[in-house]
Amino acid sequence: MSFEAAARNVSFKAAAKELNVTPAAVSHQIKALEREMNCSLFHRFHRGVELTESGAYLLVALQRGFEEINEAVSQLRSQHGRSAVTIRSTTAVSSLWLTPRLAQFWKSHGHISVAQVVSDHGAGVPDCDLSIHYGNIDQETGNCRVLFHDEIMALGSPRFADEHNLKTVEDLAHVPLIHLEAPDTGWTNWHEWARALGYHGELKTAHRVNNYIIALQAARDDMGAVLGWEGLTSDLIDAGKLVKLIPETVSAPLDFYVKLHNQSSQRANIVFEWLTQFSD
Known part of the structure; x- marks a missing residue:
């Protein structure tokens, strides 16, 4: 939190005011982070600070992470109480492949609400209607189809x-x-x-x-x-x-493939069939 606030404000003092702590506390936390990462995140000057290349790179990564969290929270709030088809995928698949295609899906299936569960942790699959994987489809069970x-x-x-x-x-x-x-x-x-x-x-x-x-x-x-x-x-x-x-x-x-978990859902089946039209 201290790094993100200091980087965004380009000021330890402004970050301290925002976080309601002392500038010394912000400086101490950032120094600890720099020791842990073994690189400098700020250039320190008499009148202020400036991000190093490493610091700017880390800030961009954090901001993208916050944007994805906010988007996920907003999506979950908007879907609350509605019968949405849930699809689990990784960040890469969601951003680079799935989301652009869902934008096309909604043009012709606006009555079907779709919610994404985005996770880069491969262990276990949360409660969802469909999931997209990168793996060996021959080792899978259930209704699966190769996407590409x-x-x-x-x-x-x-x-x-x-x-x-x-x-x-x-x-x-x-x-x-x-x-x-x-x-x-x-x-x-x-x-x-x-x-x-x-x-x-x-x-x-x-x-x-x-x-x-x-x-x-x-x-x-x-x-x-x-x-x-x-x-x-x-x-x-x-x-x-x-x-x-x-x-x-x-x-x-390995293959990218989609798995249908909720075979009893007519809407999930519609999304499944629609997605697999892109398969090789």
Whole structure:
């Protein structure tokens, strides 16, 4: 809280006033955070403070998190008392694939209310009508359908691509890479991807994040190359915000699929059938 308030106000004093604590308390908490993260979040000057690059990056991540929380709370409030079809998905799938399609769904099915349950924790599935997964559909039970089987490619911003002019997977060993740390999710990492293309050498570790949306944003901000799942990043590529860095791609080892939990719900079945029209 102290960091977010200080970063937003660009002032320890203003943050302290907002939080009803002393400026010294804010400064102490931020120093503790900097020690824990092993990096400076603010440049300190006699007349004030200024965010470092790391501090600005953390602020953006926090603000996006708060926006998603507010959106989820608003959605849950608006759905209270209504018979909504609930769909569980990860942040990445919700933001990059599901939400744009639900916007189309409501144009023709405005009488059906849909609520998203967004979670990046794979353990367990909360009470929901449908859920979208990245995994091995052959190990599933119940009514499931593949949505898409992806190709994984190396992506970067247009500026990053022009600056480095990469041609082969070996060239990627010399540029900063954005690593997604998401254990137990099945997401392919850079080393696995490179080995699939026959490269077994060293790779740079420039940035590590635990959220795919943040990883893509870091790539858009010219911070490095990122692995892109074609089905999730096609809109960003079509818009020219990210580009393929080398021609080679790797077939994803797992599928994106949807599972229907509430088979007795006519509305859930309508949403299920509608979503699966996009399947490969």
